[in-house]
Structure formats: structure tokens, C-alpha cells
């Protein structure tokens with residue numbers, strides 16, 4: 001087992017941003033884990049953190065019944081950073097006072113550093129002044145710091161926006177350094193991890209690979225594993241990883257759902273089968289998926305129907321191979337988080353990703369999800385480390401339920417065909433104009449709303465294609481890509497001219513949040 005000894009523990013009080021704290025720490029190549037705030041004291045001790053971060057959360061410490069950090073957090077002698085609710089519970093538990101704000105503070109704030117301490121030392125605004133542009137989201141605030149603490153930061157609305165007890169290495173911030181809206185947030189977290197907790201950057205792709213291989217070997221032993229290959233990056237990386245860890249004990253199955261883009265199945269399977277010599281069983285189930293989706297318009301219902309059919313198919317396939325004991329899935333951390341299936345269970349569900357949520361009891365296989373704790377970019381690094389070609393590793397992600405969630409309303413062969421054809425044009429033009437690699441994900445969405453147009457001299461009353469293109473690092477938040485107008489014009493003209501049955505093309509200019517990346 002090669003998990004680095006220098007690791008950070010994040011205790012989750014239920015903030016939607018908690019995964020971003022982990023994201024920011026892992027970006028520094030420092031290992032960290034998120035656990036529920038009520039992690040047993042014995043487990044906290046055994047984890048032996050070099051530092052602890054207390055996350056934000058939706059509750060208020062002004063009520064006695066709400067969450068508190070285990071006492072041991074403040075007794076271990078390691079540095080502690082409280083963020084938002086984490087700051088408030090630190091204040092309350094160590095003898096300070098927290099009250100409800102008369103004016104709640106959400107959004108940007110301009111904060112002044114009054115005492116830099118080790119946490120904010122050398123951090124300034126662009127002009128070199130001791131100011132921070134921070135993202136606030138709180139209803140309560142600290143009115144009085146605990147004994148031994150000093151105030152390190154204020155904003156016009158929040159006189160105690162940060163506090164510290166430098167002797168004990170306790171620090172706390174009312175704002176969220178983990179969100180990219182806080183301009184100097186990354187630097188602040190880096191200082192905490194590097195300068196205060198003294199963690200070296202040892203969580204590298206090589207290290208992750210060693211760790212994963214050891215874990216898989218130990219878990220699986222001599223048993224056989226069935227892997228559901230989707231054609232996407234995650235399951236392709238997983239196939240390469242499992243192949244390296246257990247070789248011939250792996251059997252890959254690729255199901256053609258009929259919901260893929262034209263290129264997905266070819267490139268991934270070719271790389272695995274031809275270049276890595278992994279055997280792949282192909283099953284064509286496109287008719288079954290279409291039938292299962294018939295009449296369904298609700299996004300969650302679609303996901304369920306697809307998930308259930310996948311399980312059914314794998315169940316049937318596994319009975320052909322009685323020596324198989326495990327079903328491997330390429331679930332990654334953001335799938336888990338967005339389904340609120342985090343190990344902590346403290347956040348609210350956004351949408352259910354079909355590959356999260358366990359397996360029915362009827363499936364006699366054990367579930368193996370080695371990528372479950374990894375973020376997307378860690379999965380990509382792992383793919384490169386395993387020798388997969390960069391163009392495969394860095395291709396835009398494609399969701400498990402495929403085009404079914406990009407055809408709004410009922411999924412019919414005709415509508416899938418339209419969105420697929422439009423998508424080919426979009427991808428071609430993005431690559432041709434060197435924009436594919438500059439953005440994180442782009443795709444077409446079929447809208448079952450008709451609008452009027454004129455093709456030649458004839459009136460056309462036909463559905464619409466929406467284009468979604470985004471830039472993001474972690475897919476948890478995203479900005480719509482500011483593609484050049486000329487490029488959008490070319491794409492739009494081509495789709496309307498070449499895809500018969502589309503009257504209009506629109507561009508999605510919504511950020512995440514509040515909009516999600518996929519439309520369903």
C-alpha cells in the first residue's frame with residue numbers, strides 16, 4: 001500500500017463545495033480524503049492526518065442539535081482549517097460566539113487582511129495590497145473569537161471574516177477558498193497544506209497507479225472480473241488499469257446501446273483490443289435499449305431504464321462465465337458526489353448517474369470501482385501513465401446514458417439520428433478550427449420544440465438543435481465556452497443545411513451552476 005503518509009483529512013459538514021476542497025488539495029499532489037464530520041475519534045487517530053479541514057455546511061451552530069467537530073480534532077496537535085460552517089463550529093467549540101447575521105452574505109466580497117499570519121502571508125491583490133476577492137455564502141457569523149485567537153481578516157459586512165490561533169496552528173475563514181470565484185483561494189489552500197501542514201507533493205500519477213494496482217490485487221485475488229466498457233475515458237482507463245493489475249482475469253464487455261456517438265465505440269475499443277491486446281466481447285443491444293426507453297420522457301426515468309437494462313445484460317453475460325466474481329465499473333468521484341452517494345452522505349442529490357447506487361441483490365457479482373475516489377484529471381493522468389494515447393485520454397467525456405439524455409423528451413431512432421448527425425458536424429468543426437482541445441466538452445442537444453424556418457422557398461416547421469460547449473477543470477462548475485461567432489455561424493449553417501429536419505440552431509449560454517452541463 002503506497003498511500004502517502006502525508007495526508008489531509010477533510011471533515012464534511014454537508015457543503016456542496018466540500019469535493020472542491022479535496023480537488024484543490026489533490027491538485028497540489030497531496031493525498032486527502034473526505035469523511036463525515038462525525039467520523040469516529042478512533043478512525044481520525046488511525047488516519048493520522050498532517051492537517052484537518054472542516055468544511056462548510058447548511059446548518060447553524062446557533063442551535064445545540066447541529067453538527068460539531070469531534071473533540072479530538074482540536075487535541076491531536078495537527079493544524080486545523082475551518083471553512084465557513086467549519087469556522088463557526090471551531091469558534092463555538094473553542095469558546096467564541098456565533099450569531100445569525102442580520103444581513104446574510106452571498107456572493108463576492110472584498111476582504112482586508114489585518115493580520116497575515118502564516119496562512120495569508122505574502123498573499124495580496126493584483127496591486128500588491130493586502131486585500132482578497134472572496135466568495136461568501138453564509139447566514140451566521142463569528143461575533144467573538146475564542147480565547148487565544150486573533151482576527152486576521154474582515155469585510156465591510158463581516159468584521160470577523162477570518163481568525164487564527166497561530167500557536168496551535170488553528171486557522172479559520174468565513175469565505176470559501178475552494179471555489180474558483182475566490183481569486184487567491186488556491187494560494188491560501190496551498191499555504192495551509194504546504195507551509196502549515198508541511199505536506200510534500202507525493203500523490204503523483206505513478207503513485208496513484210501503484211496504489212490502485214496493489215488495492216485491486218489485494219481485493220480480487222485469483223477471482224475473475226467482468227468490466228462494462230462504455231467507450232468513454234473512464235472505463236477505458238479502468239480496462240487498462242485492470243489489465244495491468246490482473247491480466248487474463250479480466251473480461252471486457254462492450255454493449256452497443258445504440259445511444260453512442262458514431263466514433264465512441266471504435267476508438268476506445270481499438271486502443272484496448274489492438275494496442276493493449278485486451279479481449280473485448282461485443283454485444284449489440286441497441287433495439288433493447290430503444291424499446292426500454294419507449295414512451296419515457298422524464299430524465300430520471302430514462303437513467304433508471306438504462307441502468308436497469310445494463311444490469312440485466314451484464315447479469316445474463318455473467319451467467320455465461322460462472323467463474324466471474326466481480327463486476328467492475330468506471331465510476332469516478334464526481335459521479336458519486338453528484339448523486340449524493342458520497343461516502344459522507346451529507347450533501348443533497350442533483351441527478352442520479354446511472355453507474356452509481358450499487359447493484360440489485362439478484363446480481364451475484366461483487367462491485368469493483370477502483371476509480372471511485374479519483375477526480376477526472378487524476379483518471380486522465382492515470383491513463384497516460386498506463387500508456388493510453390493522449391487523444392483518447394483527453395477526449396471530451398460522454399455520459400453513460402449517452403444520447404438518451406441529449407434527446408429531450410422521448411428517445412426515438414429518428415431523433416437520435418438527428419442529434420448524432422448534428423454532433424458529427426460540431427465535432428468536425430471544433431477540431432478543424434483547433435477549438436476541440438481548448439474546451440472541456442461540447443455536444444448537441446435535440447429539442448423536441450418546433451420552430452418555423454424557410455428552406456429554399458418552402459416553409460419548414462421542425463425541431464431545434466442546441467449547442468452546449470463548456471470550459472471547466474473539474475466538471476463541478478463550468479463556464480460556457482466563448483466560441484468565436486464565425487465558428488458558431490459555420491456550425492449552425494452546416495447543421496441546418498446538412499441535417500434535414502432541423503429548423504434552427506441555438507447556443508446555450510448558461511453556466512454551471514445553476515445549469516448542469518447536460519440538459520437532462
Ligand code: XMP
Pocket residue numbers: 303335338351352353354355397398399400401441475512515516517518519520
Ligand atoms: P452534469 O450534467 O451533471 O455533468 O453537470 C457533469 C459531467 O458528467 C457527465 N454526466 C454523466 N456521466 N453518467 C455519466 O457517466 C451520467 O449519468 C452522467 N450525467 C452527466 C456530463 O457529460 C459531464 O461531463
